[in-house]
Every structure is written in structure tokens, then in C-alpha cells.
Amino acid sequence: xxxxxxxxxxxxxRINRAALHAGxxxxxxTLIGVSKNQPAESIREAWSAGLSHFGENRVQEWEAxxxxxxxxxxxxxxxxxxxxxxxxxxxASRAFDSIDSLDDFSLAQKLNRVVADDPTASKLPVLVExxxxxxxxxxxxxxxxxPQLAERILEFPFLRLQGxxxxxPFAENPEDARSHFAQLRELKEKLEAHLGIPLPRLSMxxxxxxEIAISEGATEIRVGTALFGSRVIP
Ligand SMILES: *Cc1c(COP(=O)(O)O)cnc(C)c1O
Numbered sequence: 523x524x525x526x527x528x529x530x531x532x533x534x535x536r537i538n539r540a541a542l543h544a545g546x547x548x549x550x551x552t553l554i555g556v557s558k559n560q561p562a563e564s565i566r567e568a569w570s571a572g573l574s575h576f577g578e579n580r581v582q583e584w585e586a587x588x589x590x591x592x593x594x595x596x597x598x599x600x601x602x603x604x605x606x607x608x609x610x611x612x613x614a615s616r617a618f619d620s621i622d623s624l625d626d627f628s629l630a631q632k633l634n635r636v637v638a639d640d641p642t643a644s645k646l647p648v649l650v651e652x653x654x655x656x657x658x659x660x661x662x663x664x665x666x667x668x669p670q671l672a673e674r675i676l677e678f679p680f681l682r683l684q685g686x687x688x689x690x691p692f693a694e695n696p697e698d699a700r701s702h703f704a705q706l707r708e709l710k711e712k713l714e715a716h717l718g719i720p721l722p723r724l725s726m727x728x729x730x731x732x733e734i735a736i737s738e739g740a741t742e743i744r745v746g747t748a749l750f751g752s753r754v755i756p
Contacts, residue, residue, distance in 0.1 A: 526564060527571035529749050530555075537743070540733040551736060554601055554725075556746035558583065559753030562590035568749065569594050577622070577744050579604025581614050588617065603687070603725075603744055605661055612636040620647040622687050622725055625663045627674055634678035645682045648675065649725055652709060654702045655690040662688060665709070672713055685723030685741070686710050696731035703727070703738035 523531075533553065541548040554575040557565050565576055565587065576598055578584040584602075588595045602618040605625075611632040614621060624630055630648070637643045650672060653662035663671050675683045686709060690702035703726050714721050727735025729748035736743065746753070 524567055524571070526567045526750060529751075530568060530571050530573060533745060533748055536733060537736065540736040544737040546736070550741055552742040554603070554742055554744045555749050556603065556728075556744050557587070557750060558604070558746065560746075560750045561754065562587040564750050566591060566594055569598055573749075574598045575601065575742070577601040577603040578618075579623075581606070581610045581617060585613070585617055608632045615643065615646055616640070620649070620684075622649040623651045623661070624648045624675070625651045625653075625661060625671075627671055630671070630675050630678060630681060634680045637680035643680070645680055647682045647684050649685050649687040649723055650675070650683070651687045651689070652706060654688040654706055668709065669713065669716055672717060676717060676719070683719075683721065685721040685725065686713070687725035689728075690726075693731075696734050699731045700734050700738060703735045703740065707739040 537551055537553060538548045541551055552575055554577045555568050555573050556577045558579045578600065584600065599619045601620045601622045602614055603622045605623060606614050606621065606629060608629050611629065615633055615636050621633065633646060637646050651662040652668055653664050672683060675681055686706055688702065688706045690699045693699055706726055707724060710721050710724055723741050724739055725742045725744065726740045727743040729745050732743040732745060
């Protein structure tokens with residue numbers, strides 16, 4: 523078995539254990555393999571081992587890798603999980619199945635417009651990235667601005683708001699992230715009540731803290747180094 527396949531099966535076991543421990547069904551949790559700074563070959567390997575969701579944080583990097591994945595790209599779900607500049611909105615909407623890092627009204631407006639302009643495109647799934655954990659974390663919409671941004675996204679006919687995402691500040695002890703994960707879950711529940719729609723996706727937890735995120739309600743976790751090893755492309 524390759525290292526990636528072995529890592530994948532170990533991570534799946536950890537997901538199962540964490541879910542069962544939290545009284546949850548492991549099938550509710552989607553594993554996203556974060557392949558940023560990893561070669562296309564690693565994606566192929568993880569896909570062959572059964573992984574069906576990947577995350578990249580830059581449009582250009584994914585476009586380059588996609589061209590090396592003939593026969594494989596298009597057969598899994600690819601998420602944009604990094605900050606998106608609005609001048610790349612059109613390319614991102616074509617290259618990704620879901621934009622998981624939406625944090626700004628004008629970007630939402632731009633994405634809606636580029637999808638509207640493409641007659642072959644269907645509604646684009648999005649998550650709003652929330653700024654959780656104070657000054658140390660730099661991306662995401664401020665807590666106070668979340669309800670209004672979510673309301674306005676709902677008015678865009680070509681975007682489908684599906685949930686929330688966060689990247690809490692790095693903490694040596696994964697337990698320190700627990701309160702941030704709990705906060706994102708509570709925000710999601712409040713927002714569902716406020717908007718009157720279900721928000722099925724809660725994207726939180728990375729290599730060193732995904733078990734904590736699962737115990738706080740994550741429906742998808744984003745795992746890079748634990749699956750692929752150290753990032754190799756600078
Ligand atoms: C890099 C990255 C990850 C994965 O981090 P690891 O610690 O390698 O698991 C998850 N989410 C986002 C947004 C990232 O940029």
C-alpha cells in the first residue's frame with residue numbers, strides 16, 4: 523500500500539472513532555484532502571485509494587494540476603478553500619465545484635454574475651468563511667456582518683448557500699480550538715433559524731484538530747499534511 527493510501531485508511535479510522543465517540547454517524551463526515559502544494563500525482567493516488575473530495579487554495583495551482591489529471595479530474599469534487607480575489611471569480615467558478623471561502627459581498631456579487639453569464643453553468647455551492655478567534659486569524663467575514671452577508675447571498679439566484687467554514691488560529695493544543703468550533707456550530711444554528719433554511723455543511727478541523735471539530739459538529743474536515751505528508755511545492 524502507498525503511504526497516501528495507508529494515511530487515508532488511518533484517517534478514516536480516526537474519523538470513525540471520533541464520530542462514534544461523539545454519538546454521530548461517521549457517514550455524515552466528508553473528508554476533504556487538501557492537496558495544495560502537492561503534485562497532481564498525489565491527487566491521483568488518493569483518488570485511486572477512494573478519496574472523492576479535494577481542496578485547493580489557489581485557482582492557478584489547481585488549473586495547472588487539473589491539466590495533468592486527465593481521466594480523473596471531473597470524477598471527484600474539488601473545493602476552493604483559500605482566499606479568492608474577485609478578478610479570478612470567473613476562473614474559480616469554472617474550475618471549482620464549491621467555493622468554501624466566500625467572505626465578502628462584492629465577491630459574491632461577482633461570482634453570481636459570472637455564473638449567470640455562463641449558460642452551461644448550474645448554481646454554484648458556497649460556504650461563508652467566518653472570522654473566528656480574534657485578531658490572529660486574518661480571513662473571513664466578521665461575526666457581526668455574517669447575518670447580513672448571508673441574507674444578501676440568498677438573494678443571488680446563481681449561488682447556493684450551504685453552510686459555514688472557519689480556520690481558527692493555530693493552537694499547539696488542539697483542545698484550544700474546541701471553543702472556536704463550538705462557536706461556528708452555534709452561529710450556523712442561529713443563522714438557520716434567522717434565514718429559515720437548512721445549512722447542511724459545517725467545514726472545520728484540519729490535520730491536528732479534526733477529532734475535536736467532529737465532536738463539535740463538523741460535517742466536513744480539511745486534511746492536508748496528515749494525508750499527503752509535508753507540502754512539497756513552494
Ligand atoms: C492548508 C489548509 C488546510 C490543511 O491543513 P493541514 O494542517 O495540512 O491539514 C485546511 N484548510 C485550509 C483552509 C488550508 O489552507
